[in-house]
Amino acid sequence: MPVARRETCDARVIAHIDMDCFYVQVEQRKQPNLRGLPTAVIQYNSYKGGALIAVSYEARRCGVKRSMRGDEAKEACPQIQLVQVPVARGKADLNSYRNAGSEVVSVLSQKGRCERASIDEVYLDLTHAAETMLMEASPESMQDFEDEVLKSHVLGLEIEDGSDAKEEVRKWLCRSDASYQDKLLACGALIVSDLRMQVLKETEFTCSAGIAHNKMLAKLASAMNKPAQQTIVPHSSVEQLLATLPIKKMKHLGGKLGSSLQIDLGVNTVGDLLQFSEEKLQQWYGINTGFTELGCGIFQEESMGKKLRGDYFPRAMVLARRFLGLRL
DNA sequence: CATGGGTGGGTG
DNA sequence: CACCCACC
Structure with missing residues (x-):
């Protein structure tokens, strides 16, 4: 007699929460x-209006645009309201924003476990909460969904012209023939949309996820999809996403390493990069280019560093594989 | 100085 | 330690 148990699968459910133009929202709540x-x-x-x-x-x-100075902004948009960031000891004082961020984190x-990535960004590990929901209150068995979660965007989900996007999303969220991983993501999306509504209620701030x-x-x-929307990435x-993703969009490849990859290897997308073997990348960038950002997170993938593997290999490859969701 | 000061992490 | 790199 088989015993009900969680499927053996180490897929995690991770959310990234990004506050919409956060400093503006903080000032608008104040005024x-x-x-x-x-x-x-x-x-x-x-200097030029700040x-x-x-x-x-x-x-x-x-x-x-963010690159403008205050004077240019007035030119582009004469009705614009310019609010000064608080100053303490002659320096910009970001503490009120930091504190507002803490309200959101709480x-x-x-x-789930929370990792503050910056003043206005948070990573959440929702694996456990999603697994629990799948066992106890799976989307499959749900009659109706909050409107908010139906506004989710699902990468790779085709919405035909004239068809109802929310209805397509609803079907995606509760289809019973989905993979276990997709079901976990559906649960994650439900949880995140609830959290985002709760953040709005308790802090008056909107965010995207x-x-x-x-x-x-x-x-x-x-x-x-910003502002105030959420996007799901099924495995x-x-x-497809990587095939067309410019290399410089990838975290850590936005600077000089990304440029040299383009010049040295002639790659433009992450998909191109994945064509290169570890050995080839090591020839170009050496064995030590692999580990900069390891050791910085609460999540295994990012926190274990060299212990994940006996060998060294280039950072670019490490990052590209993570994008593919492969275990190292 | 003029996106830009702060921050966090890696390297030598 | 000082310096570089990358991100917000």
């Missing part, structure tokens, strides 16, 4: 009259 208006937060207004460090989506819509940390099997995919996904969509 509710600014809500809905094109707004930007600036530091140091003496440097923009956050821009609301209303302001982006009228052409304001909501998010209820459902990515839900995937590892940190890097989750981070990529959270930026795909089956990863190969």
Whole structure:
């Protein structure tokens, strides 16, 4: 007689939560009259009207870019509201934003382990919560879904013209023939949309999120649909995603290493990079280029460093494999 | 100085 | 330790 047990599968459910133009939201909560208006937060207004460090989506819509100075922003969008970042001892003081971020973390940390990646970004390990939901309250058995989760984006899910996107998402979330991994992600999406609604209720802040099997995919996904939306990355969509993903979009390859990969190897996408063997990459970049960012996370994948493997190999390959969701 | 100061991590 | 690199 078989005993019910969790399928043996080490897929994790990782979410990356990214606050939408966070400094602006913090200032708009402080001054509710600014809500809905094109707004930007600036530091140091003496030189050309100050440097923009956050821009609301209303302001982006009228052409304001983060690289602008206050004066240029006024030119592009005369109605823009410029708010100064607090100053302490002659320096920009980001503490109010840091504290606001802590409010968000205290909501998010209820459902899983939390790793603060910056003032306005958090990774969540929802593996356990998703596994539990799958056993106790699987989406398959759910009658109706919150509207919020139906607004999720599912990479690789084709929405035909004229068909109802929310209905397609609903079917994806509760289809019974899904792989175990996809079901876990569906549970993750349910949990994340609940968390995002709770964050909004308790802090008045909106955020966007990515839900995937590892940190890097989750981070990529959270930026795909902003503001106030979430994006799911099923394993089956990863190969396509990487095939067209410019190398420089990948964390840690946005700088000089990414440029040299393009020049030395002629690769433009992560898919191109994966064509190269470890040996080839070692010839170009040496055996030590592999481990910079290891040892920095609460998650095994990112925290175990050299112990994952007896051998050294180039950082670019390590990163590319993580994107594929492969275990090292 | 003029996106940019802070931060975190790696390397020699 | 000082310096470089990468990110927000």
